[in-house]
Amino acid sequence: AQTVTQSQPEMSVQEAETVTLSCTYDTSESDYYLFWYKQPPSRQMILVIRQEAYKQQNATENRFSVNFQKAAKSFSLKISDSQLGDAAMYFCAYRGLSNTGNQFYFGTGTSLTVIP
Amino acid sequence: NAGVTQTPKFRILKIGQSMTLQCAQDMNHNYMYWYRQDPGMGLKLIYYSVGAGITDKGEVPNGYNVSRSTTEDFPLRLELAAPSQTSVYFCASRLDLSRRQFFGPGTRLTVL
Numbered sequence: 001a002q003t004v005t006q007s008q009p010e011m012s013v014q015e016a017e018t019v020t021l022s023c024t025y026d027t028s029e030s031d032y033y034l035f036w037y038k039q040p041p042s043r044q045m046i047l048v049i050r051q052e053a054y055k056q057q058n059a060t061e062n063r064f065s066v067n068f069q070k071a072a073k074s075f076s077l078k079i080s081d082s083q084l085g086d087a088a089m090y091f092c093a094y095r096g097l098s099n100t101g102n103q104f105y106f107g108t109g110t111s112l113t114v115i116p
Numbered sequence: 117n118a119g120v121t122q123t124p125k126f127r128i129l130k131i132g133q134s135m136t137l138q139c140a141q142d143m144n145h146n147y148m149y150w151y152r153q154d155p156g157m158g159l160k161l162i163y164y165s166v167g168a169g170i171t172d173k174g175e176v177p178n179g180y181n182v183s184r185s186t187t188e189d190f191p192l193r194l195e196l197a198a199p200s201q202t203s204v205y206f207c208a209s210r211l212d213l214s215r216r217q218f219f220g221p222g223t224r225l226t227v228l
Binding site: 042044107 | 149151156157158159160161164174175204206208213216217219221222
């Protein structure tokens with residue numbers, strides 16, 4: 001089975017600064033999707049950003065961008081100009097495109113604190 | 117649209133009791149999912165459905181059952197609750213494999 005690893009259980013960032021959350025994954029598939037989800041204290045899972053593995057260009061959504069290194073199987077999330085509302089758990093997730101395309105694999109999460 | 121709704125929000129069960137977690141979506145999505153999230157962990161897929169009448173096991177299906185008699189509803193059944201099933205349960209749906217997943221607000225279940 002695919003595995004997703006987030007090696008930073010906790011991170012903190014000063015408001016308005018930039019922070020990078022790390023994620024690595026293991027797969028034998030050549031095409032797949034990668035995701036970052038945000039889970040605030042309300043528990044609602046919110047999609048932050050999505051990357052298709054066949055696309056070389058890194059995905060960007062406003063202040064959120066990724067650094068996708070396919071050969072290294074690395075998928076980090078950069079949050080620029082951090083805001084207090086960014087404080088949450090962040091989960092990296094993987095989904096293949098084979099017959100297991102319905103299976104998402106999640107990392108264990110990184111808890112982000114934003115310091116005013 | 118209400119999106120993905122889950123009931124109840126909280127529930128405490130005794131060991132051996134049964135219950136059904138309800139999930140409904142009003143977006144006419146074909147795909148629906150049940151996940152569990154244990155403390156300090158990511159989500160793990162329990163069961164999923166690709167359409168009415170079709171369900172399949174995910175990563176951690178033991179101790180659960182599902183049915184999908186309509187497009188809108190995807191209930192999750194616990195027959196004999198065990199402490200290991202204490203978790204937060206999320207339902208999700210999406211239109212097709214190319215679209216994003218929408219999550220419900222979750223159900224916090226405690227089995228004592």
